[in-house]
Amino acid sequence: MIAESVHMSQETVREETLDNIVEDVRRDFPILTQTINGEPLVYLDNAATSQKPRSVIDRVCSYYEEHHSNVHRGVHSLSQRATEMYEAARETVRGFIGAASTAEIVFTRGTTEALNLVAQSYARPRLGSDSEILVTMMEHHSNIVPWQILSGQTGAKVVVTPIHEDGTLDLDAFEQLLGDKTCIVAVAYISNSLGTINPVEHIIERSHARDIPVVIDGAQAVPHMPVHVGELDCDFFAFSGHKMFGPTGIGVLYGKETLLDAMPPYQGGGDMIESVSFSGTTFNKLPHKFEAGTPNIAGTIGLGAAVDYIQNVGYDFIQKHEARLLTTALSKLSELESIRFIGQAAERASVISFLLGDSHPYDVGSVLDKMGIAVRTGHHCTQPLMDHYQIPGTVRASFAFYNTIEEIDRLCSALRKAASLLQ
Amino acid sequence: MTPIGTIAERAGTIVDEFALFDDWMGKYEHLIEMGRSLPLIDEAYKTNEYLVRGCQAQVWLKAEAEGDLIRLTADSDALITKGLIAILLCILDRQPADAVVGADFSFLDEIGMKEHLSPTRKNGLDSMIKQIRLYAALLSHSKEVS
Numbered sequence: 315m316i317a318e319s320v321h322m323s324q325e326t327v328r329e330e331t332l333d334n335i336v337e338d339v340r341r342d343f344p345i346l347t348q349t350i351n352g353e354p355l356v357y358l359d360n361a362a363t364s365q366k367p368r369s370v371i372d373r374v375c376s377y378y379e380e381h382h383s384n385v386h387r388g389v390h391s392l393s394q395r396a397t398e399m400y401e402a403a404r405e406t407v408r409g410f411i412g413a414a415s416t417a418e419i420v421f422t423r424g425t426t427e428a429l430n431l432v433a434q435s436y437a438r439p440r441l442g443s444d445s446e447i448l449v450t451m452m453e454h455h456s457n458i459v460p461w462q463i464l465s466g467q468t469g470a471k472v473v474v475t476p477i478h479e480d481g482t483l484d485l486d487a488f489e490q491l492l493g494d495k496t497c498i499v500a501v502a503y504i505s506n507s508l509g510t511i512n513p514v515e516h517i518i519e520r521s522h523a524r525d526i527p528v529v530i531d532g533a534q535a536v537p538h539m540p541v542h543v544g545e546l547d548c549d550f551f552a553f554s555g556h557k558m559f560g561p562t563g564i565g566v567l568y569g570k571e572t573l574l575d576a577m578p579p580y581q582g583g584g585d586m587i588e589s590v591s592f593s594g595t596t597f598n599k600l601p602h603k604f605e606a607g608t609p610n611i612a613g614t615i616g617l618g619a620a621v622d623y624i625q626n627v628g629y630d631f632i633q634k635h636e637a638r639l640l641t642t643a644l645s646k647l648s649e650l651e652s653i654r655f656i657g658q659a660a661e662r663a664s665v666i667s668f669l670l671g672d673s674h675p676y677d678v679g680s681v682l683d684k685m686g687i688a689v690r691t692g693h694h695c696t697q698p699l700m701d702h703y704q705i706p707g708t709v710r711a712s713f714a715f716y717n718t719i720e721e722i723d724r725l726c727s728a729l730r731k732a733a734s735l736l737q
Numbered sequence: 738m739t740p741i742g743t744i745a746e747r748a749g750t751i752v753d754e755f756a757l758f759d760d761w762m763g764k765y766e767h768l769i770e771m772g773r774s775l776p777l778i779d780e781a782y783k784t785n786e787y788l789v790r791g792c793q794a795q796v797w798l799k800a801e802a803e804g805d806l807i808r809l810t811a812d813s814d815a816l817i818t819k820g821l822i823a824i825l826l827c828i829l830d831r832q833p834a835d836a837v838v839g840a841d842f843s844f845l846d847e848i849g850m851k852e853h854l855s856p857t858r859k860n861g862l863d864s865m866i867k868q869i870r871l872y873a874a875l876l877s878h879s880k881e882v883s
Protein backbone atom coordinates (compact mmCIF):
# COMPACT_ATOMS: atom_id res chain seq x y z
CA MET A 315 0.00 0.00 0.00
CA ILE A 316 2.69 2.44 0.98
CA ALA A 317 4.74 1.63 -2.04
CA GLU A 318 1.72 2.19 -4.23
CA SER A 319 0.83 5.56 -2.74
CA VAL A 320 4.42 6.74 -3.08
CA HIS A 321 4.34 5.64 -6.68
CA MET A 322 1.04 7.46 -7.18
CA SER A 323 2.30 10.71 -5.79
CA GLN A 324 5.39 10.56 -7.99
CA GLU A 325 3.12 10.08 -10.98
CA THR A 326 1.07 13.10 -9.99
CA VAL A 327 4.14 15.22 -9.49
CA ARG A 328 5.41 14.23 -12.88
CA GLU A 329 2.09 15.05 -14.51
CA GLU A 330 1.93 18.38 -12.74
CA THR A 331 5.42 19.22 -13.90
CA LEU A 332 4.45 18.36 -17.46
CA ASP A 333 1.38 20.59 -17.18
CA ASN A 334 3.51 23.45 -15.90
CA ILE A 335 5.92 23.10 -18.78
CA VAL A 336 3.05 23.00 -21.27
CA GLU A 337 1.66 26.18 -19.80
CA ASP A 338 5.07 27.79 -20.26
CA VAL A 339 5.65 26.62 -23.82
CA ARG A 340 2.16 27.67 -24.90
CA ARG A 341 3.14 31.26 -24.11
CA ASP A 342 5.88 30.95 -26.73
CA PHE A 343 3.31 30.49 -29.50
CA PRO A 344 1.46 33.78 -30.15
CA ILE A 345 -1.14 32.20 -32.46
CA LEU A 346 -2.44 29.86 -29.76
CA THR A 347 -4.15 32.68 -27.85
CA GLN A 348 -6.59 33.29 -30.70
CA THR A 349 -10.29 32.66 -30.66
CA ILE A 350 -11.91 31.02 -33.66
CA ASN A 351 -15.66 31.44 -34.12
CA GLY A 352 -15.77 32.85 -30.61
CA GLU A 353 -14.04 29.87 -28.99
CA PRO A 354 -10.40 29.56 -27.90
CA LEU A 355 -8.48 27.89 -30.73
CA VAL A 356 -7.71 24.20 -30.26
CA TYR A 357 -5.09 23.49 -32.89
CA LEU A 358 -5.00 19.78 -33.70
CA ASP A 359 -3.69 19.92 -37.25
CA ASN A 360 -0.02 19.70 -36.41
CA ALA A 361 0.71 16.90 -38.86
CA ALA A 362 -0.24 19.27 -41.67
CA THR A 363 1.87 22.07 -40.27
CA SER A 364 2.88 23.18 -36.80
CA GLN A 365 2.67 26.64 -35.28
CA LYS A 366 5.70 28.90 -34.79
CA PRO A 367 7.25 30.00 -31.51
CA ARG A 368 8.11 33.64 -30.94
CA SER A 369 11.83 32.87 -31.21
CA VAL A 370 11.45 31.63 -34.79
CA ILE A 371 9.29 34.58 -35.78
CA ASP A 372 11.74 37.00 -34.16
CA ARG A 373 14.78 35.40 -35.80
CA VAL A 374 13.19 35.73 -39.25
CA CYS A 375 12.16 39.33 -38.55
CA SER A 376 15.53 40.34 -37.22
CA TYR A 377 17.22 38.76 -40.21
CA TYR A 378 15.18 40.98 -42.54
CA GLU A 379 15.49 44.03 -40.32
CA GLU A 380 19.18 43.84 -39.58
CA HIS A 381 21.11 41.31 -41.62
CA HIS A 382 19.50 40.73 -45.00
CA SER A 383 21.78 40.41 -47.97
CA ASN A 384 22.60 37.77 -50.57
CA VAL A 385 24.72 34.87 -49.44
CA HIS A 386 28.00 33.40 -50.73
CA ARG A 387 28.53 36.34 -53.09
CA GLY A 388 29.45 39.67 -51.67
CA VAL A 389 32.63 41.07 -50.23
CA HIS A 390 30.61 43.53 -48.20
CA SER A 391 29.92 43.09 -44.51
CA LEU A 392 26.19 42.46 -44.70
CA SER A 393 26.64 39.68 -47.21
CA GLN A 394 29.27 38.10 -45.01
CA ARG A 395 26.97 38.32 -42.03
CA ALA A 396 24.05 36.77 -43.94
CA THR A 397 26.33 34.01 -45.20
CA GLU A 398 27.55 33.29 -41.69
CA MET A 399 24.00 33.08 -40.36
CA TYR A 400 22.93 30.87 -43.26
CA GLU A 401 25.85 28.48 -42.82
CA ALA A 402 25.48 28.52 -39.03
CA ALA A 403 21.94 27.21 -39.52
CA ARG A 404 23.37 24.38 -41.63
CA GLU A 405 25.72 23.47 -38.80
CA THR A 406 22.82 23.61 -36.33
CA VAL A 407 20.80 21.22 -38.50
CA ARG A 408 23.82 18.93 -38.92
CA GLY A 409 24.21 18.59 -35.18
CA PHE A 410 20.47 18.20 -34.70
CA ILE A 411 20.20 15.09 -36.89
CA GLY A 412 23.68 13.74 -36.21
CA ALA A 413 25.12 14.04 -39.71
CA ALA A 414 28.87 13.67 -40.08
CA SER A 415 29.45 16.86 -42.05
CA THR A 416 27.63 19.97 -43.28
CA ALA A 417 28.40 18.74 -46.80
CA GLU A 418 25.60 16.26 -46.17
CA ILE A 419 22.97 18.90 -45.41
CA VAL A 420 21.20 20.21 -48.51
CA PHE A 421 18.53 22.86 -48.04
CA THR A 422 15.42 22.32 -50.13
CA ARG A 423 11.89 23.74 -50.25
CA GLY A 424 10.69 20.88 -48.09
CA THR A 425 10.33 17.12 -47.92
CA THR A 426 8.70 17.05 -51.32
CA GLU A 427 11.60 18.71 -53.09
CA ALA A 428 14.11 16.59 -51.18
CA LEU A 429 12.43 13.37 -52.33
CA ASN A 430 12.20 14.60 -55.91
CA LEU A 431 15.89 15.44 -55.76
CA VAL A 432 16.77 11.90 -54.70
CA ALA A 433 14.51 10.41 -57.38
CA GLN A 434 15.93 12.52 -60.20
CA SER A 435 19.58 12.92 -59.24
CA TYR A 436 20.35 9.73 -57.42
CA ALA A 437 17.93 7.12 -58.73
CA ARG A 438 17.28 8.14 -62.32
CA PRO A 439 20.78 7.47 -63.70
CA ARG A 440 20.90 4.14 -61.86
CA LEU A 441 17.57 2.63 -62.88
CA GLY A 442 16.80 0.46 -65.87
CA SER A 443 13.48 -0.73 -67.22
CA ASP A 444 13.60 -3.86 -65.08
CA SER A 445 14.49 -2.03 -61.85
CA GLU A 446 12.13 -1.78 -58.92
CA ILE A 447 11.49 1.01 -56.42
CA LEU A 448 10.09 -0.35 -53.16
CA VAL A 449 7.69 1.92 -51.26
CA THR A 450 4.83 1.21 -48.82
CA MET A 451 1.06 1.44 -48.86
CA MET A 452 1.11 4.24 -46.27
CA GLU A 453 3.32 6.73 -48.13
CA HIS A 454 2.41 10.38 -48.56
CA HIS A 455 1.86 11.34 -52.21
CA SER A 456 5.21 13.10 -52.11
CA ASN A 457 6.89 9.72 -51.56
CA ILE A 458 4.84 8.09 -54.34
CA VAL A 459 4.48 10.52 -57.22
CA PRO A 460 8.21 11.34 -57.67
CA TRP A 461 8.80 7.58 -58.05
CA GLN A 462 5.93 7.26 -60.49
CA ILE A 463 7.38 10.08 -62.57
CA LEU A 464 10.72 8.29 -62.46
CA SER A 465 8.98 5.10 -63.47
CA GLY A 466 7.56 6.89 -66.51
CA GLN A 467 11.04 8.11 -67.42
CA THR A 468 12.90 4.83 -66.96
CA GLY A 469 10.35 2.03 -67.16
CA ALA A 470 11.23 0.99 -63.59
CA LYS A 471 8.39 -0.39 -61.50
CA VAL A 472 7.02 1.03 -58.24
CA VAL A 473 6.46 -1.91 -55.88
CA VAL A 474 4.25 -1.46 -52.81
CA THR A 475 4.77 -3.08 -49.40
CA PRO A 476 1.32 -3.94 -48.02
CA ILE A 477 0.14 -3.20 -44.48
CA HIS A 478 -1.74 -5.12 -41.80
CA GLU A 479 -5.26 -4.08 -40.79
CA ASP A 480 -3.90 -2.24 -37.72
CA GLY A 481 -1.80 0.03 -39.91
CA THR A 482 1.60 -1.59 -39.39
CA LEU A 483 3.86 -2.65 -42.22
CA ASP A 484 3.77 -6.27 -43.35
CA LEU A 485 7.45 -6.97 -42.77
CA ASP A 486 7.29 -10.51 -44.12
CA ALA A 487 5.96 -9.15 -47.38
CA PHE A 488 8.64 -6.47 -47.31
CA GLU A 489 11.31 -9.13 -46.97
CA GLN A 490 9.88 -10.98 -49.95
CA LEU A 491 9.51 -7.90 -52.12
CA LEU A 492 13.08 -6.83 -51.42
CA GLY A 493 14.71 -8.50 -54.38
CA ASP A 494 17.54 -8.44 -56.87
CA LYS A 495 15.70 -5.85 -58.93
CA THR A 496 15.12 -3.47 -56.03
CA CYS A 497 17.28 -0.39 -56.61
CA ILE A 498 15.99 1.82 -53.85
CA VAL A 499 13.71 1.60 -50.82
CA ALA A 500 11.64 4.68 -49.86
CA VAL A 501 9.72 4.60 -46.56
CA ALA A 502 8.05 7.05 -44.21
CA TYR A 503 9.44 7.01 -40.67
CA ILE A 504 5.99 7.92 -39.33
CA SER A 505 2.74 7.75 -41.29
CA ASN A 506 1.02 11.14 -41.45
CA SER A 507 -2.40 9.49 -41.69
CA LEU A 508 -2.12 6.64 -39.19
CA GLY A 509 0.64 7.78 -36.87
CA THR A 510 2.37 4.40 -37.23
CA ILE A 511 6.08 4.52 -36.41
CA ASN A 512 7.73 2.22 -38.90
CA PRO A 513 10.68 0.03 -37.86
CA VAL A 514 13.08 1.91 -40.11
CA GLU A 515 16.18 0.47 -38.38
CA HIS A 516 15.06 -3.01 -39.40
CA ILE A 517 14.17 -1.86 -42.92
CA ILE A 518 17.54 -0.20 -43.35
CA GLU A 519 19.40 -3.21 -42.02
CA ARG A 520 17.55 -5.67 -44.28
CA SER A 521 17.99 -3.41 -47.32
CA HIS A 522 21.68 -2.82 -46.67
CA ALA A 523 22.21 -6.55 -46.33
CA ARG A 524 21.38 -6.55 -50.04
CA ASP A 525 23.28 -3.33 -50.79
CA ILE A 526 20.08 -1.44 -51.45
CA PRO A 527 20.03 2.23 -50.41
CA VAL A 528 17.18 3.57 -48.26
CA VAL A 529 15.43 6.96 -48.36
CA ILE A 530 13.56 7.90 -45.22
CA ASP A 531 10.70 10.39 -45.40
CA GLY A 532 11.16 11.89 -41.96
CA ALA A 533 8.59 14.71 -42.27
CA GLN A 534 6.49 13.41 -39.38
CA ALA A 535 9.35 12.08 -37.26
CA VAL A 536 11.42 15.17 -36.49
CA PRO A 537 8.63 17.04 -34.68
CA HIS A 538 8.09 14.12 -32.28
CA MET A 539 11.32 12.23 -31.68
CA PRO A 540 15.09 12.62 -31.81
CA VAL A 541 16.62 11.46 -35.08
CA HIS A 542 20.23 10.46 -35.56
CA VAL A 543 20.94 9.76 -39.23
CA GLY A 544 24.40 8.47 -38.41
CA GLU A 545 23.06 5.80 -36.08
CA LEU A 546 20.15 4.98 -38.39
CA ASP A 547 22.65 4.62 -41.21
CA CYS A 548 19.97 5.64 -43.74
CA ASP A 549 21.29 6.84 -47.08
CA PHE A 550 18.91 9.77 -47.46
CA PHE A 551 16.62 11.49 -44.97
CA ALA A 552 14.10 14.20 -45.89
CA PHE A 553 12.12 16.57 -43.67
CA SER A 554 10.27 19.91 -43.69
CA GLY A 555 10.86 22.97 -41.54
CA HIS A 556 7.21 23.94 -41.27
CA LYS A 557 6.20 20.72 -39.52
CA MET A 558 8.88 21.23 -36.86
CA PHE A 559 7.92 24.74 -35.74
CA GLY A 560 10.05 26.42 -38.41
CA PRO A 561 9.08 28.51 -41.44
CA THR A 562 7.36 27.22 -44.59
CA GLY A 563 9.32 26.81 -47.80
CA ILE A 564 12.41 25.33 -46.17
CA GLY A 565 13.36 21.71 -45.73
CA VAL A 566 16.34 19.44 -45.60
CA LEU A 567 17.77 16.60 -47.57
CA TYR A 568 20.39 14.65 -45.69
CA GLY A 569 22.45 12.37 -47.90
CA LYS A 570 25.60 10.38 -47.26
CA GLU A 571 28.48 12.41 -48.60
CA THR A 572 29.80 9.70 -50.92
CA LEU A 573 26.36 9.36 -52.52
CA LEU A 574 25.71 13.09 -52.85
CA ASP A 575 29.17 13.61 -54.24
CA ALA A 576 28.60 11.14 -57.05
CA MET A 577 25.22 12.61 -57.99
CA PRO A 578 24.70 15.11 -60.82
CA PRO A 579 23.12 18.46 -59.86
CA TYR A 580 19.34 18.61 -59.63
CA GLN A 581 18.90 22.14 -60.98
CA GLY A 582 21.28 24.51 -62.70
CA GLY A 583 21.85 28.17 -61.92
CA GLY A 584 23.86 30.52 -59.80
CA ASP A 585 25.60 29.44 -56.58
CA MET A 586 25.82 25.79 -57.64
CA ILE A 587 28.74 26.33 -60.02
CA GLU A 588 32.45 26.73 -59.61
CA SER A 589 33.01 28.25 -63.06
CA VAL A 590 30.84 28.69 -66.10
CA SER A 591 31.88 28.99 -69.70
CA PHE A 592 30.18 28.00 -72.92
CA SER A 593 32.75 25.31 -73.45
CA GLY A 594 31.92 23.71 -70.13
CA THR A 595 30.86 24.35 -66.57
CA THR A 596 32.25 22.89 -63.38
CA PHE A 597 30.01 22.49 -60.39
CA ASN A 598 30.46 23.80 -56.90
CA LYS A 599 31.34 21.46 -54.08
CA LEU A 600 28.82 19.91 -51.68
CA PRO A 601 26.31 20.90 -50.53
CA HIS A 602 26.15 24.00 -52.76
CA LYS A 603 26.05 21.85 -55.89
CA PHE A 604 22.42 21.14 -54.99
CA GLU A 605 21.42 24.67 -54.02
CA ALA A 606 20.97 26.49 -57.30
CA GLY A 607 19.97 30.16 -57.17
CA THR A 608 19.44 32.46 -54.22
CA PRO A 609 18.24 30.17 -51.45
CA ASN A 610 15.51 30.71 -48.87
CA ILE A 611 17.89 32.54 -46.54
CA ALA A 612 15.29 33.77 -44.03
CA GLY A 613 13.64 30.34 -43.98
CA THR A 614 16.95 28.62 -43.34
CA ILE A 615 17.83 30.96 -40.50
CA GLY A 616 14.31 30.47 -39.09
CA LEU A 617 14.80 26.71 -39.32
CA GLY A 618 17.95 27.08 -37.28
CA ALA A 619 15.90 28.93 -34.65
CA ALA A 620 13.31 26.12 -34.69
CA VAL A 621 16.02 23.56 -34.00
CA ASP A 622 17.30 25.69 -31.13
CA TYR A 623 13.77 25.90 -29.79
CA ILE A 624 13.17 22.14 -29.95
CA GLN A 625 16.49 21.51 -28.23
CA ASN A 626 15.60 23.99 -25.51
CA VAL A 627 12.23 22.40 -24.88
CA GLY A 628 13.85 19.01 -25.17
CA TYR A 629 12.67 15.74 -26.66
CA ASP A 630 12.48 14.28 -23.20
CA PHE A 631 9.56 16.56 -22.37
CA ILE A 632 8.12 16.35 -25.90
CA GLN A 633 8.00 12.56 -25.87
CA LYS A 634 6.69 12.22 -22.31
CA HIS A 635 3.96 14.80 -22.78
CA GLU A 636 2.92 13.58 -26.23
CA ALA A 637 2.73 9.98 -25.02
CA ARG A 638 0.38 11.17 -22.30
CA LEU A 639 -1.68 13.15 -24.82
CA LEU A 640 -1.92 10.11 -27.07
CA THR A 641 -3.06 7.63 -24.42
CA THR A 642 -5.47 10.13 -22.90
CA ALA A 643 -6.95 11.02 -26.27
CA LEU A 644 -7.29 7.38 -27.32
CA SER A 645 -9.00 6.42 -24.10
CA LYS A 646 -11.35 9.41 -24.04
CA LEU A 647 -12.19 9.13 -27.72
CA SER A 648 -12.98 5.45 -27.44
CA GLU A 649 -15.79 6.38 -25.04
CA LEU A 650 -17.59 7.89 -28.04
CA GLU A 651 -20.12 5.36 -29.19
CA SER A 652 -19.77 5.68 -32.91
CA ILE A 653 -16.01 6.19 -33.24
CA ARG A 654 -13.94 3.97 -35.49
CA PHE A 655 -10.17 4.36 -35.37
CA ILE A 656 -8.22 3.99 -38.61
CA GLY A 657 -4.79 2.68 -37.66
CA GLN A 658 -4.13 1.11 -34.29
CA ALA A 659 -0.41 0.45 -34.29
CA ALA A 660 1.20 -0.06 -30.89
CA GLU A 661 4.19 2.05 -31.92
CA ARG A 662 2.72 5.37 -32.89
CA ALA A 663 3.09 9.11 -32.77
CA SER A 664 0.42 11.47 -31.47
CA VAL A 665 -1.65 11.28 -34.65
CA ILE A 666 -5.17 9.85 -34.51
CA SER A 667 -7.32 9.16 -37.56
CA PHE A 668 -10.95 8.23 -37.10
CA LEU A 669 -14.46 8.18 -38.47
CA LEU A 670 -17.59 9.15 -36.56
CA GLY A 671 -20.37 6.71 -37.42
CA ASP A 672 -21.14 7.07 -41.10
CA SER A 673 -20.73 10.84 -41.00
CA HIS A 674 -18.63 12.33 -43.75
CA PRO A 675 -15.27 13.53 -42.33
CA TYR A 676 -15.87 16.83 -44.08
CA ASP A 677 -19.09 17.39 -42.10
CA VAL A 678 -17.40 16.48 -38.82
CA GLY A 679 -14.47 18.82 -39.54
CA SER A 680 -16.84 21.69 -40.41
CA VAL A 681 -18.80 21.31 -37.19
CA LEU A 682 -15.60 21.09 -35.11
CA ASP A 683 -14.36 24.27 -36.75
CA LYS A 684 -17.49 26.06 -35.57
CA MET A 685 -16.37 25.18 -32.06
CA GLY A 686 -12.84 26.48 -32.60
CA ILE A 687 -11.24 23.10 -33.15
CA ALA A 688 -8.87 22.69 -36.09
CA VAL A 689 -8.56 19.14 -37.43
CA ARG A 690 -7.77 17.87 -40.87
CA THR A 691 -10.31 15.95 -42.93
CA GLY A 692 -9.91 14.05 -46.17
CA HIS A 693 -7.32 11.67 -47.56
CA HIS A 694 -4.30 13.52 -46.10
CA CYS A 695 -2.38 13.08 -49.37
CA THR A 696 -2.45 9.32 -48.88
CA GLN A 697 -5.14 8.25 -51.34
CA PRO A 698 -3.81 4.71 -51.90
CA LEU A 699 -4.01 4.16 -48.13
CA MET A 700 -7.61 5.41 -48.00
CA ASP A 701 -8.48 3.16 -50.96
CA HIS A 702 -6.94 0.27 -49.04
CA TYR A 703 -9.28 0.92 -46.10
CA GLN A 704 -12.10 1.64 -48.58
CA ILE A 705 -12.93 5.00 -47.04
CA PRO A 706 -13.07 8.46 -48.64
CA GLY A 707 -10.92 9.90 -45.88
CA THR A 708 -10.74 10.37 -42.14
CA VAL A 709 -10.91 13.02 -39.47
CA ARG A 710 -7.38 13.44 -38.15
CA ALA A 711 -6.41 14.97 -34.85
CA SER A 712 -2.65 15.42 -34.63
CA PHE A 713 -1.01 16.74 -31.48
CA ALA A 714 2.09 18.75 -30.75
CA PHE A 715 3.80 19.30 -27.40
CA TYR A 716 1.84 22.54 -26.86
CA ASN A 717 -1.51 20.74 -26.81
CA THR A 718 -3.19 20.10 -23.47
CA ILE A 719 -5.33 17.46 -21.80
CA GLU A 720 -8.06 20.08 -21.54
CA GLU A 721 -8.03 20.43 -25.32
CA ILE A 722 -8.68 16.70 -25.62
CA ASP A 723 -11.79 17.20 -23.47
CA ARG A 724 -12.86 20.04 -25.75
CA LEU A 725 -12.37 17.75 -28.77
CA CYS A 726 -14.44 14.97 -27.21
CA SER A 727 -17.33 17.18 -26.21
CA ALA A 728 -17.30 18.85 -29.65
CA LEU A 729 -17.41 15.41 -31.26
CA ARG A 730 -20.41 14.51 -29.12
CA LYS A 731 -22.16 17.63 -30.40
CA ALA A 732 -21.16 16.81 -33.96
CA ALA A 733 -22.52 13.29 -33.58
CA SER A 734 -25.86 14.55 -32.30
CA LEU A 735 -26.08 17.02 -35.16
CA LEU A 736 -25.02 14.68 -37.92
CA GLN A 737 -26.40 11.31 -36.90
CA MET B 738 -42.46 18.98 -53.18
CA THR B 739 -41.05 22.09 -54.76
CA PRO B 740 -42.68 25.28 -53.48
CA ILE B 741 -44.25 27.65 -55.92
CA GLY B 742 -43.19 31.24 -56.55
CA THR B 743 -40.47 33.11 -58.38
CA ILE B 744 -36.82 32.76 -57.52
CA ALA B 745 -36.96 35.95 -55.45
CA GLU B 746 -40.09 34.82 -53.60
CA ARG B 747 -38.75 31.38 -52.76
CA ALA B 748 -35.42 32.85 -51.71
CA GLY B 749 -37.28 35.27 -49.44
CA THR B 750 -39.03 32.37 -47.71
CA ILE B 751 -35.77 30.58 -47.05
CA VAL B 752 -34.07 33.75 -45.80
CA ASP B 753 -36.99 34.16 -43.34
CA GLU B 754 -36.68 30.55 -42.19
CA PHE B 755 -32.99 30.88 -41.44
CA ALA B 756 -33.57 34.20 -39.68
CA LEU B 757 -35.43 32.25 -36.99
CA PHE B 758 -32.11 30.83 -35.80
CA ASP B 759 -29.63 33.19 -34.28
CA ASP B 760 -26.75 30.83 -33.61
CA TRP B 761 -24.72 28.66 -35.96
CA MET B 762 -25.89 25.45 -34.32
CA GLY B 763 -29.52 26.21 -35.12
CA LYS B 764 -28.69 27.26 -38.65
CA TYR B 765 -26.65 24.08 -39.19
CA GLU B 766 -29.44 21.94 -37.78
CA HIS B 767 -31.92 23.54 -40.12
CA LEU B 768 -29.54 23.17 -43.06
CA ILE B 769 -29.02 19.50 -42.30
CA GLU B 770 -32.80 18.98 -41.99
CA MET B 771 -33.26 20.54 -45.40
CA GLY B 772 -30.60 18.19 -46.75
CA ARG B 773 -32.31 15.15 -45.26
CA SER B 774 -35.60 16.03 -46.97
CA LEU B 775 -33.89 16.39 -50.34
CA PRO B 776 -35.38 13.97 -52.86
CA LEU B 777 -32.50 11.68 -53.64
CA ILE B 778 -30.97 11.35 -57.05
CA ASP B 779 -31.34 7.90 -58.53
CA GLU B 780 -28.30 5.71 -57.79
CA ALA B 781 -27.90 5.27 -61.53
CA TYR B 782 -26.88 8.91 -61.83
CA LYS B 783 -24.19 8.78 -59.16
CA THR B 784 -21.55 8.51 -61.83
CA ASN B 785 -18.61 10.59 -62.94
CA GLU B 786 -20.76 12.16 -65.63
CA TYR B 787 -22.94 13.87 -63.02
CA LEU B 788 -20.18 14.62 -60.51
CA VAL B 789 -19.61 18.31 -59.78
CA ARG B 790 -15.88 19.08 -59.70
CA GLY B 791 -14.38 21.24 -57.01
CA CYS B 792 -16.14 19.93 -53.90
CA GLN B 793 -14.33 18.03 -51.10
CA ALA B 794 -17.45 15.91 -50.73
CA GLN B 795 -18.93 14.17 -53.73
CA VAL B 796 -21.85 15.98 -55.34
CA TRP B 797 -23.97 14.64 -58.16
CA LEU B 798 -26.25 16.98 -60.04
CA LYS B 799 -28.66 16.25 -62.86
CA ALA B 800 -30.70 18.75 -64.86
CA GLU B 801 -33.54 18.09 -67.27
CA ALA B 802 -36.02 20.19 -69.16
CA GLU B 803 -39.72 19.96 -68.30
CA GLY B 804 -41.32 22.21 -70.85
CA ASP B 805 -39.79 25.62 -70.22
CA LEU B 806 -38.78 24.67 -66.71
CA ILE B 807 -35.52 23.25 -65.43
CA ARG B 808 -35.78 20.12 -63.27
CA LEU B 809 -32.89 19.63 -60.88
CA THR B 810 -32.04 16.58 -58.80
CA ALA B 811 -28.91 16.18 -56.74
CA ASP B 812 -27.24 14.33 -53.90
CA SER B 813 -24.05 14.33 -51.88
CA ASP B 814 -22.29 11.95 -49.53
CA ALA B 815 -21.88 14.76 -46.96
CA LEU B 816 -24.85 16.11 -45.01
CA ILE B 817 -23.92 19.78 -44.84
CA THR B 818 -23.20 19.76 -48.54
CA LYS B 819 -26.58 18.14 -49.09
CA GLY B 820 -28.18 20.95 -47.10
CA LEU B 821 -26.54 23.55 -49.34
CA ILE B 822 -27.78 21.72 -52.42
CA ALA B 823 -31.25 21.59 -50.88
CA ILE B 824 -31.27 25.39 -50.53
CA LEU B 825 -30.30 25.80 -54.16
CA LEU B 826 -32.84 23.27 -55.35
CA CYS B 827 -35.64 24.68 -53.22
CA ILE B 828 -35.16 27.97 -54.97
CA LEU B 829 -34.18 26.93 -58.49
CA ASP B 830 -35.91 23.65 -59.22
CA ARG B 831 -38.84 24.01 -61.64
CA GLN B 832 -37.99 27.58 -62.53
CA PRO B 833 -37.82 28.84 -66.11
CA ALA B 834 -34.33 28.04 -67.39
CA ASP B 835 -33.65 31.60 -68.50
CA ALA B 836 -34.65 32.92 -65.05
CA VAL B 837 -32.02 30.62 -63.52
CA VAL B 838 -29.38 31.91 -65.92
CA GLY B 839 -30.08 35.47 -64.83
CA ALA B 840 -30.74 34.68 -61.17
CA ASP B 841 -29.36 36.86 -58.41
CA PHE B 842 -27.62 34.61 -55.93
CA SER B 843 -27.18 37.24 -53.25
CA PHE B 844 -29.87 35.46 -51.22
CA LEU B 845 -27.06 33.14 -50.12
CA ASP B 846 -25.47 36.04 -48.25
CA GLU B 847 -28.80 37.01 -46.71
CA ILE B 848 -29.38 33.52 -45.37
CA GLY B 849 -26.35 34.20 -43.23
CA MET B 850 -25.05 30.73 -43.96
CA LYS B 851 -22.08 31.80 -46.07
CA GLU B 852 -20.24 33.30 -43.14
CA HIS B 853 -20.54 29.93 -41.43
CA LEU B 854 -18.89 28.06 -44.26
CA SER B 855 -15.24 27.24 -44.68
CA PRO B 856 -13.47 28.43 -47.86
CA THR B 857 -13.52 24.91 -49.32
CA ARG B 858 -17.28 24.77 -48.78
CA LYS B 859 -17.70 28.16 -50.41
CA ASN B 860 -15.70 26.96 -53.40
CA GLY B 861 -17.85 23.86 -53.53
CA LEU B 862 -21.00 25.97 -53.41
CA ASP B 863 -19.67 28.16 -56.22
CA SER B 864 -18.95 25.05 -58.30
CA MET B 865 -22.52 23.85 -57.80
CA ILE B 866 -23.95 27.24 -58.80
CA LYS B 867 -21.73 27.33 -61.85
CA GLN B 868 -22.87 23.88 -62.90
CA ILE B 869 -26.56 24.74 -62.44
CA ARG B 870 -26.14 27.95 -64.46
CA LEU B 871 -24.37 26.02 -67.19
CA TYR B 872 -27.18 23.49 -67.41
CA ALA B 873 -29.77 26.28 -67.42
CA ALA B 874 -27.93 28.14 -70.17
CA LEU B 875 -27.78 24.98 -72.28
CA LEU B 876 -31.49 24.34 -71.77
CA SER B 877 -32.61 27.88 -72.57
CA HIS B 878 -30.29 27.97 -75.57
CA SER B 879 -31.59 24.70 -76.99
CA LYS B 880 -35.12 26.03 -76.54
CA GLU B 881 -34.27 29.12 -78.58
CA VAL B 882 -32.82 27.18 -81.49
CA SER B 883 -35.56 24.56 -81.60
Ligand SMILES: Cc1ncc(COP(=O)(O)O)c(C=O)c1O
Pocket residue numbers: 361362423424425426427454456457502504505506531533534554556695
Ligand atom coordinates in the same frame (compact mmCIF):
# COMPACT_ATOMS: atom_id res chain seq x y z
C1 LIG C 1 4.87 11.90 -44.28
C2 LIG C 1 4.95 13.13 -45.13
N1 LIG C 1 5.78 13.16 -46.17
C3 LIG C 1 5.90 14.24 -46.94
C4 LIG C 1 5.17 15.38 -46.72
C5 LIG C 1 5.34 16.55 -47.64
O1 LIG C 1 5.91 17.62 -46.97
P1 LIG C 1 6.01 19.05 -47.63
O2 LIG C 1 4.65 19.38 -48.16
O3 LIG C 1 6.43 19.94 -46.53
O4 LIG C 1 7.01 18.96 -48.74
C6 LIG C 1 4.28 15.39 -45.65
C7 LIG C 1 3.44 16.59 -45.40
O5 LIG C 1 2.24 16.58 -45.38
C8 LIG C 1 4.17 14.24 -44.84
O6 LIG C 1 3.32 14.22 -43.80
